Amino acid sequence: MKDEQIDALAKILKSMSHPIRLKILCLLQNRELSVGDIRNQVETTNANISQHLNILRAQGIIEFRKEANFIYNRITDRRILDMITKMQKLFCPDHKE
Amino acid sequence: MKDEQIDALAKILKSMSHPIRLKILCLLQNRELSVGDIRNQVETTNANISQHLNILRAQGIIEFRKEANFIYNRITDRRILDMITKMQKLFCPDHKE
DNA sequence: CAGGTATTAAATTAAATGCTAAAATAATTT
């Protein structure tokens, strides 16, 4: 594994390694959600969620579409979805899909 | 996935998400290595590597055994090894095992 | 257009992280 690949992967892991961002990714596993939807399931402010979403967007992990005054977010990178699935199997063996 | 599981997993990801630590984990994938061995493959100081190893140890990701005045490190958690393998397949498709 | 809702942006503060150099341990050899 080349150093550049390691650096790129480290960046991805870093962007996933905050509890709020990891939870957001789990919530987005099977569906798309607005900031408000996420806000209802994560104990923090809208502004804070917006910041975390920005980090995930900058990393290219999630994309969004605009509808009315809602913004719906979804995971675009299949590899990220695969990683989340794998991690759930490894670290939460009782997880139901 | 419960919040406590998410928090625990976020910690693991965080400890893996530094380029030097991720590289150390890749180097330790198939073998155990001393600090000096690692030092020869990572461009930094012994002290710095020692610090990163401490973070990985505190997280329970690696263990070590002492022999003479060398300390040999290895990955103890099979789930971490599985994750690294999976990530290599996903993000470095040309990777030879 | 006025008022309301959803989201983002910017600025501030506090806390965590990472690196370096130097000193401290520990085991080994001479």
Add this chain to the structure above:
DNA sequence: AAATTATTTTAGCATTTAATTTAATACCTG
């Protein structure tokens, strides 16, 4: 015991990150 090798620890500094507050933007409805 002194010198050497391998590793760890500590302290200081600079950088980065996270959360909060406040202000701004965008879109809808009446």
